[in-house]
Structure formats: C-alpha cells, structure tokens
Amino acid sequence: MNADAHPLVVRARELAADLLLPEAERVDQEGVPAGHVEAVKRSGLLGVVAPVEYGGSGAPAAVLRETAEILSGACCSTWFVQTQHHTPVQTLARSGLPVRERLLGPLARGELLSGVAYAHLRSFPRVPVRARRRHGGWRFEGTVPWYTGWGLNDVMLLAGVTDADEALFAFAEARDQPGLTASPPVRLAALTAARTVSLELDGLWLPDDAVALRTPHARWAAGDRARTLNATPAVFGVAEAALSLLDEATAGPLRARLADVRRRAYALADDPAPHERAAERLAVRAEAYQVLGTATTAAVVAGGGRAMALTSRAQRLAREALFLLVQGQTAESRTAHLAALSGA
Template sequence: MSTAPHHLVSRARHLAAEVLAPQAERVDQEGVPASSIEAVKRSGLLGVSAPVEYGGSAAPAAVARETAEILAGACCSTWFVQTQHHTPVQMLTKAQLPLRERLLGPLARGELLSGVAYAQLRAHPRVPVRVTRERGGWRFDGTVPWYTGWGLNDVMLLAGVTETDDVLFAFTEAREQPGLRPSPPMRLAALTASRTVSLELAGLWLPDDAVALRAPYETWAVTDRPKNTNASPAVFAVTASALDLLEGSDGDPATKETARALRTRLNEIRRQAYELADHPVPTERIDERLAVKTRSYDLLRAATTAAVVAGGGRSIDLGSPAQRLAREGMFLLVQGQTAEVRTAHLGSLGSPGRLSS
C-alpha cells in the first residue's frame, strides 16, 4: 500500500511545477529572479534538515535528497543557489554557540538565505584566504574564487585558514562592505544565472561572536573529504529531466528504447548511490562511492547527449531544454570537485569499455 509523500516533497513538486520549470529557459538566460528565491523561502524547503525546535522539519536524508532532485530537475540554477544554504544550517545545528540562537531559527524558517564561501579551503596547503587575530576579532584577507547567489543571499558563511593552520568559519552579511568587494557577475558556460562572483577580501573584520567553527585543518578535512565522494542528487535530477525529454519526443522506436534502457540504469545507479550515502560511516567504502559517482557521470552524459541528438538542430537553439540540460550536466561534472574525485573520474574515462560495463 502506498503512503502519502512527505509534505516537503509535495511542496517541492508544487514549486517546481508552478514556478521553476515554466521559466527555466528564461532564467538560464536572464538570471535567477528574486521572486523564485522568495518562493523557495516560503516553501519551507530551506529548513528541510533543520531542528524542529528552530522552525525546521528535521526530515530524513531521503526526503532532503528527493526535494533536491525535484528542484534541480526543474531549474538547476535555482537549485544551486538554494543548496548553498544547507551547509550553514548543518553547521549551526551542531554548534553550541550564541550564534546558533541568533541565526539558526531565521535560516531554518526561510527568513534568511545563506550562501557559502569556503571551497577555497580545499586548495590546502595553499591558503587563498588567510585569517589573523585583530582587535578582539578576526581579519580576512585573500580571494574567494567562487561565491554563488550574490544579490540573492542575505548572509554568507565565510572561511579561511589561520596562522596556526586552523580553519575558521564566520558569518557576515552578503553585501559589499569595508574589506569585502565582489567581482562583476561571472560569465559561465552553464549556470551563469546563479549570480556567481569572486570576492576580494582586504582586511574584512568580523567579531568573535560571528564565528561558527574553529578547528584544526586536518580535523575539519577528515569530515569534509568524504562528502564529495557521494553522487549528487542533482546529477540524477538532470539525467531524469533529459530522459523525460527523450521519452516525450516524436522519435522512432529506437529513441524510446534508448530512453527505457537509460532509465533502467538511472534507477539502479541512484539506488546504489543512496545506499552508500546512508552508510553509517561516511569515511568507509570510498572506492565504491567514487565508482558509483563516476558511473552517474557516464549516465548523465549519455542522457543529455541523447536528448540533444533526438532534438536535432532544434537542440542548438538557446530556448531548447535539451541544450540547457547538456550545459547543466557539464557544470555538474565539476561542481564540488576535489582532487580525489577528479583523479577517479579521469581514471574512469581512460578505462576501455566504461559505458558498456
């Protein structure tokens, strides 16, 4: 007997059908509008994993993945802006600091949207952003190469490395201010709509009570490294959207058979990926996680390529969903990429018979 979907899954489907999917091609060309972000805020999805006592839903991981798939499949740019928000929520949920009482509720209830500026930590031992003690607080200097959601986010979670090789995460307002200057919006081959900039930091000062986490780099890295070895729900979402296009085309029986075969593979790889993601020890079975992740990339490329091929010359038009999905797929190949993931992916690409395995 089937059960009713979780209420956040129902809300995500409504948001995708009524707001995101109908304007996905326009958003891709013009940028994520504030109205879409306001709709996400109202939906309750920003608190999907947040504690109930702070206004969140404390939903299971499976619900968080399903809502992410729904949003990314409807409009990958909007999904990418809002997905940044969940890391700050998770960090504050674990923090025992006054900052948690000040920020977690507004973030969980969707009153505030947070971005993140910490991917540069993965460049270690290079230190793109240095943090030093100054005037009873912390001074940030350097460059954040990627910051998504500029002009849409209310706050940001910013990170750097101290002189003692600690990572330090702190919150600040997501606006130009003394010591923080954004670049012009980046022109990207995919997800330009996400309003991504780089940030120049030259003496940005933040007080002690803005700090969400300080820990030795290696202690933080032990928990960070395994995260990106898991396959992303967005990869499965864009794959599924490409297969929806393929199945809805006026192609010959061979087109339908291709869609059916790829859909079967999608269901199997997704099942394997989520079983691994739910494994109780995230630092175990890393080789398996990476193998499934690279297979999900293989399938993503196959599905988006099939949608372009089935659409023929129409697929090259910027108003075509097929080319948008193909570019989104290209973006997802490198989104959140670490050296470990890149090595595994390149190794798989050099293996003969990969797609036929």
C-alpha cells in the same frame, strides 16, 4: 514516512511544476530572479533538515535528496543558489557558539538565505583566504574564487585558515562592505544565472560572535572528503529531466541504468561509516556522471538542430550536466573520474 509522500517533497514538486520548470529557459539566460528565491523561502524547503525547535522540519536525508532532485531537474540554477543554504544550517545545528541562537532560527524558517564561501579550503596547504585574530574578532584577507548567489543571499558563511592551520567559519552580510568587494558576475558556460562572483577580502573584520566553527583544518578536510566521495542528487535530477524528453523506447533502458546507480549511490550515502569504501563511492560517482552524460546527450540528439537554440531545454540540461561534472570536485574525485573515463 516514505520520502516521496513527505509534505516538503510534495511542495517541491508543486514549486517545480508551477514556477521553476516553466521559467527555466528564461532564467538560464536572464538570471535567477528574486521572486524565485522568495518562493523557495516561503516553501519551507530551506529548513528541510533544520532542527524542529528552531522552525525547521528535521527531515531525514532521503527527503533532502528527493527535494534536491526535483529542484535541480526543474531549474538547476535556482537549485544551486538554494542548496548552498543547507551547509550553514547544518553547521549552526552542530555549533555550540552564540551565533547559533542568532541565526539558526531565521535560516531554518527561511527568513534569511545563506550562501557559502569555503571551497577554497580544499586547496590547502595553499591558503587563498587567511583569518587572523584582531581586536576581539577576526580579520580576513585574500580571494574567494567562487561565491554563488550574490545579490540574492542575505548572509554568507565565510571560511579562512588561521595561523595555527585551523579552518575558521564565520557569518558575514552578503554585500559589499569595508574589506569585502565582489567582482562583476562571472560568465560561465552553464549556471551563469546563479550569480557567481569572486570576493576580494582586504581586511574584512568579523566579531567573535559571528564565528560558527573553529577546528583543525585536517579535521574539517576529513569530513569534507567524506561528503565529496558521493554522487550529488542533482546528477540524478538533471538526468531524469533529460530522460523525460525522450520516447520510452530510448528512455527505458537509460532509466533502468539511472535507477540502479541511484540506488547504489544512496545506499553508500546512508552507510554509517562515511569514510569507508572510498574507491567504491568514487566509482559509483563516476558511473552516475556517465549515465548523466548519456541521458543529456540523447536529449540533444533527439532534439536535432533545435537543440542548439538557447531556448532548448535539452541544450540547457546538457550544459548543466557539464557544470555538475566539476561541482564539488576534489583532486581525488577528479583522478577517479578521469580513470573511469580512460578505462584505467
């Protein structure tokens, strides 16, 4: 089936048109409401790539990308909250540990929404969060700098580094509890609505049966590197939303550029050797950002003075584009992007 005709893509379009886009400017200023999360849960989109036998759709990657473009283009904050969910689902689908049977079904069916707390693993050998063996489980100490969806997520996939330099991932309830305290929501230039906090871990204890993955950090980092080499679908979703605000004479050439870089980015993403062609992947990623920046800048220029109002869609999209520049960024992708910007 063509991704455009997949039932979940159709559902994503309906959700975007009926709820997300009409409310996007208000949500940007007031925060993602629980009603948006409930609508996403009911839609089936949280199980897009989850195994069918656990209540998911088992759809191909192209469907996940298409739905991500639609949701991010309509309301990037809502997209960002729900996109965290797919990593826990995929982690559980590959896990052979007991937590799979407890949580994969509820996550795949959209009964629970999961967040993630693992980006700090990218700072290794610095270890912001340490996980140590204690009393039939694991004790977590340290600080999670960024956690999105606080107050909206039911559970989180939390990562720490063991004394043996393993990356250990375990599920916890996403709430204040002994050993876990959330900061007030962080005020950001964009996507404050996604309810991002930092988490202080002061002896949070999780039992062995909460563990979903335990692997050498180097092995995890290799897989993470492969994912962060590629452009995220949200870049294309937000860019297309910006182009929709322009007249065709202006939008046409930019839309052609966007379609070309999108085609090349997704061809690389589908390459069966995800660790190869790193330089090409990073170059295409940087090119996608350049088109995004041009598209959102054009939308602001076309909007004139009105684009400076916080109620302006063009201005919101421009700020969301700035956020996407650093979302999922690594030292490697940062270096490649800066080189592209400087013409090196």
